[in-house]
Each structure stands twice: as structure tokens, then as C-alpha cells.
Amino acid sequence: MSFVRFTSEFRVSALQKLTEAQGGFATVLRKGDQLSGAILLVGQIKGSDPVIYERFPELDGSFSWHPIILGVEGNDTEITKYWKSRTKSDPDLWVLELDVASKERLNGLLVAES
Structure with a gap:
């Protein structure tokens, strides 16, 4: 199976x-x-209640979004510290914030983009 690879x-x-x-x-x-x-x-x-997600490869070659469990979910300051520390070791990293009306909408966006 072949997958299209879009740019970041x-x-x-x-x-x-x-x-x-x-x-x-x-x-x-x-x-x-x-x-x-x-x-x-x-x-x-x-x-409110920010959660960090990252794309990971699946066994079939596709990708899906998974929450990163840090013990800091819902804490804006700790979330910001986390992604800023990640950028120090990965200068190519993108960070995108999405604010939506419901958990269902967020899940729908993550599935649609996978």
C-alpha cells in the first residue's frame, strides 16, 4: 500500500x-x-485543558495522532515548557495550537488529518 507524503x-x-x-x-x-x-x-x-498530541507511525505505514501523557495535561505553563524544551533538541519541530468547541471536533480533526 502506498501513502502520499505531504510536507509538514x-x-x-x-x-x-x-x-x-x-x-x-x-x-x-x-x-x-x-x-x-x-x-x-x-x-x-x-x-482550557490543553493536551499535547504527536503523530506516530502505525504498523501499516500510516500515521495517527496520540496524546503525550506528561502528567501536566490542562496546565498551560507546563505544556509550554514541554514544547519549548523539545524545540531545543529538535529545531525543525512545528507546534500548532487548536482550540475547538468539543472533544469530538478535536478527535474528528485528528482523524481527518492522519
Whole structure:
């Protein structure tokens, strides 16, 4: 099975547009490598309870988003510290924040973009 590989910049742009089309807000907190930078996503529901997600490869060659369990979910300061520390070791990293109306909408965006 063959999968299309989109650039990181394209994926971030697509997530922004999908989020905004559904009435949510999307903000690039940090731009990374345009072609192949990893993407961290900070997902929030109505401006609260942020959770970090990262794309991981699946056994079939596809990718899916998974929450990163840090013990700091819902803490904006700790979430920011985490992604800023990640950028020190990965300067190509993108960080995108999505703020949507419900957990269902966030899950739908993550599935649509996988």
C-alpha cells in the first residue's frame, strides 16, 4: 500500500483551515522545517485543558495522532515548557495550537488529518 507524503507545512496549513472551517481557532506557535519537521499539536476545548498530541507511525505505514501523557495535561505553563524544551533538541519541530468547541471536533480533526 502506498501513502502520499505531504510536507509538514502543508499538514499544518490543512489543520488550520479545517479547524477554522468548523468555527475553531488555530495558531502556529512555532514554525519548523517546511518539508519534514515533526509536528506537535496542542489541543484545547474552549480555551482550557490543553493536551499535547504527536503523530506516530502505525504498523501499516500510516500515521495517527496520540496524546503525550506528561502528567501536566490542562496546565498551560507546563505544556509550554514541554514544547519549548523539545524545540531545543529538535529545531525543525512545528507546534500548532487548536482550540475547538468539543472533544469530538478535536478527535474528528485528528482523524481527518492522519
